Amino acid sequence: MYEREISTPIGYRVLFWAVPTLLGAGLGYGLHWLADIVAGWEWIPFRGVFRLIRDLPEPWGTAGALAVGVVLGLILAAMVDAESLAVRVDGPDLVLTRPGRRVVVPRAEVASAFRDKDRLVLLGRDGRELAREPANTSPGRVEPLLREYGIRWAAQDPFADAYRRWIPDSPEVTDVANAVFRARQKSLDHDDEKDAAELREVLAGHGYVVRDQRKKQYWRPIG
Secondary structure, three states: OOOOEEOOOHHHHHHHHHHHHHHHHHHHHHHHHOHHHHOOOOOOOOHHHHHHHHHOOOOHHHHHHHHHHHHHHHHHHHHHHOOOOEEEEEOOEEEEEEOOEEEEEEHHHEEEEEEEOOEEEEEEOOOOEEEEEEOOOOHHHHHHHHHHOOOEEOOOOOOHHHOEEOOOOOOOOOHHHHHHHHHHHHHHHOOOHHHHHHHHHHHHHOOEEEEEEOOEEEEEEOO
């Protein structure tokens, strides 16, 4: 019997937080050392920050540089840790959780699962995407758990050959869907991942599964 829950080992999560934070502190100290030079570069953004660090009396200058580096490291660590996905079988449900997000999918509706780059994807029996979550958990740990409960693990997207590129005002999709695709393209162009994810759900409601590649949208019909 395999584990009923698979998650990123706590040791890895500690490293996710510790390594970027320490690297950030080291970078901050290095930038403090270079502050006199960097503050003189007209083109560099946030030049005022470097001037402030340069002009601070010691030990505040060093402390300020370290603080800036640590904050940047913590931001990076939080971004990495946000992909610490836990997969749990909870009675009839499959529960996917990561910091700040929880997705519950009825197990009976899940036909297959696969890894799409850094995403774990669950597909329904009609080909609909039931979940698409960032995951740094090893597929080798997730696969046995899903197989144990009758969910097929695919080496790649079973519908990979069904996708076609979205072209503005394409006659292959409805007018409403074209409007959503246009709005979503703007979100992709502006790196607005949250809005792009929400509009992906809207398109799913209209019968389309969407995948992105280099800010280009590809779609296939559901069913």
